[in-house]
Amino acid sequence: MPVYICVAPSGRIPDTGKQQISRSITRIHCEVTKAPPTFVHTLFFDLEQVSSLGPLWKDVSPGCPYQVFGSIRSGRTDDQKERLVSGIRGAVAEVLGVGAEHVAVTTEDVEAKWVMEGGHVIPEPGEEEAWTMPDWMRKQ
Amino acid sequence: MMICYCLIQEGKISQEDMRRLEIGIENIVEKHLASGVTLSWVVIPEGNGWKAGEPSTTSLVLLTTPDIEQDARTDLLRAICDLWTEVTRCSVDEIMVSTPPLSSLVA
Numbered sequence: 001m002p003v004y005i006c007v008a009p010s011g012r013i014p015d016t017g018k019q020q021i022s023r024s025i026t027r028i029h030c031e032v033t034k035a036p037p038t039f040v041h042t043l044f045f046d047l048e049q050v051s052s053l054g055p056l057w058k059d060v061s062p063g064c065p066y067q068v069f070g071s072i073r074s075g076r077t078d079d080q081k082e083r084l085v086s087g088i089r090g091a092v093a094e095v096l097g098v099g100a101e102h103v104a105v106t107t108e109d110v111e112a113k114w115v116m117e118g119g120h121v122i123p124e125p126g127e128e129e130a131w132t133m134p135d136w137m138r139k140q
Numbered sequence: 141m142m143i144c145y146c147l148i149q150e151g152k153i154s155q156e157d158m159r160r161l162e163i164g165i166e167n168i169v170e171k172h173l174a175s176g177v178t179l180s181w182v183v184i185p186e187g188n189g190w191k192a193g194e195p196s197t198t199s200l201v202l203l204t205t206p207d208i209e210q211d212a213r214t215d216l217l218r219a220i221c222d223l224w225t226e227v228t229r230c231s232v233d234e235i236m237v238s239t240p241p242l243s244s245l246v247a
Contacts, residue, residue: 001236003200003236015187018187018190022193037193040191040193041196041200041236042190043147043189043190052182053145054145055143055240055245110238111240113210113213114213114238114239115237116217117236118232118233119233121217
């Protein structure tokens, strides 16, 4: 967590752009939230596949060719969410060489206490230090 | 009936282990939630799953639940993580489990 799902019609995002996009999303998410990059997930799916994702996907902007849906921990401020959306929108557009109006991004809050990653229930925003610490250090 | 979506990276989990995981999740849901579960697999093709900007080996599991106390939810999360690491021999950093209450998913 977070999990960013990027969707476009089949073949519209070149394989060479996927790592660039994943790194841009990771960088922006970490800059905005100060969260560690360790658990920033970016997944790519063809538009035709999204019906198989169930509640993991919500239509961001039907008709928009490039869509990004981010499940992020609840507790982020509105300002942080706006910076995430605008930053990711711009970065994806830049990598793909399209206008930002062709990229739609939204986020949805997920309660940290509902999620386990790295063997621990994930912490609330701002309490990540113990989460990313090795077990031997956490016990001291 | 609960629903469970298991997203796995292409080529990382064998068919045999997928079957073991299915049985394990069914048993965990029965034990922890006294419910059945409908399970769907989603395979993320190679080159389409990334973590921290690098190719990902992580599985992501989403299991809906009724409204339950946090202690019970933590036990459920732990049980699924333990199942996953035991069956697939992955590390705890290669499994993320989310258990949103069904009530949170209803618009």
